[in-house]
Amino acid sequence: MTAPYSPRRLPTSRFETLRGLRAHALQWEGDARRPLRVLLHGWMDVAASFQFLVDAFADDAPVLAIDWRGFGDSAPSGADAYWFADYAADLDAWLHLLSPDAPVDLIAHSMGGNVAMLYAGVRPERVRRLVNLEGYGLPDSPPAAAPERMRRWLDELQAPAQLKPYPSLDAVAARLRKTNPRLTADKAAWLAQHWTAQGADGQYHLKADPAHKRSHAVPYRKAEALAIWARIAAPTLLVEGEDDALRLFWADRYPRSDLEERLAVVPSLQQHRLADCGHMLHHDQPEALAQVIEAFLA
Numbered sequence: 080m081t082a083p084y085s086p087r088r089l090p091t092s093r094f095e096t097l098r099g100l101r102a103h104a105l106q107w108e109g110d111a112r113r114p115l116r117v118l119l120h121g122w123m124d125v126a127a128s129f130q131f132l133v134d135a136f137a138d139d140a141p142v143l144a145i146d147w148r149g150f151g152d153s154a155p156s157g158a159d160a161y162w163f164a165d166y167a168a169d170l171d172a173w174l175h176l177l178s179p180d181a182p183v184d185l186i187a188h189s190m191g192g193n194v195a196m197l198y199a200g201v202r203p204e205r206v207r208r209l210v211n212l213e214g215y216g217l218p219d220s221p222p223a224a225a226p227e228r229m230r231r232w233l234d235e236l237q238a239p240a241q242l243k244p245y246p247s248l249d250a251v252a253a254r255l256r257k258t259n260p261r262l263t264a265d266k267a268a269w270l271a272q273h274w275t276a277q278g279a280d281g282q283y284h285l286k287a288d289p290a291h292k293r294s295h296a297v298p299y300r301k302a303e304a305l306a307i308w309a310r311i312a313a314p315t316l317l318v319e320g321e322d323d324a325l326r327l328f329w330a331d332r333y334p335r336s337d338l339e340e341r342l343a344v345v346p347s348l349q350q351h352r353l354a355d356c357g358h359m360l361h362h363d364q365p366e367a368l369a370q371v372i373e374a375f376l377a
Contacts, residue, residue, distance in 0.1 A: 121189030
């Protein structure tokens with residue numbers, strides 16, 4: 080068994096009741112004179128996933144990583160599905176609590192990046208700098224697809240959503256490394272402890288509400304995304320891995336030309352591509368990513 084990764088900066092857990100739900104975040108103390116960095120994780124991930132990136136930061140800025148509702152140690156919503164608007168509202172509630180008078184730096188991965196772009200366009204005064212780690216949005220949903228989308232969602236509601244359990248933490252770590260071969264054994268062992276919890280059946284269950292697996296009944300509209308992204312006032316940095324996750328995952332359903340069209344409306348945008356990286360940039364190259372982020376935030 081591989082010894083787990085040993086963190087350099089240890090966080091504390093913070094629990095708050097926000098919008099009627101018990102919400103959890105990890106907090107790394109730092110120089111309060113620096114802007115707060117708020118980290119937003121992706122789909123089927125947890126706040127602890129950012130530990131390697133926080134350890135790689137050279138400065139001592141305060142950092143807070145939230146668990147989205149239904150992930151990590153935040154309570155599930157109890158609803159049949161999860162929506163981007165709810166995530167944005169949860170972020171708004173956190174920021175009103177944490178930094179009511181000063182804008183923050185948002186660093187957000189994948190789904191979290193999608194929420195951050197949405198939030199920064201709707202509440203531009205609340206964001207000082209925005210770092211989007213492969214948060215591309217979704218392919219446009221044409222109106223003609225709406226009936227089938229709603230039908231698929233209704234069909235999925237007929238059976239309970241389920242997530243596969245694992246017999247041991249070693250099995251969880253092996254699953255993480257299968258998904259991301261760049262993930263080192265010590266980091267996988269550490270993440271396994273935070274990505275799952277042992278149940279009464281002795282097995283290890285993901286810290287995620289299975290309802291997250293359901294498709295969305297609400298379509299994603301490219302035109303709405305363009306209108307919102309165009310209102311982003313914060314200098315924005317899009318960081319991507321050289322593996323080109325957009326092409327690998329979406330293929331022709333979401334071509335690069337579509338993304339570039341969307342990015343063109345963001346008023347102040349920089350782009351950076353990290354070598355030897357897949358979609359999980361903060362796991363694959365946390366030191367290199369930290370350098371890029373800190374240079375941009377400065």
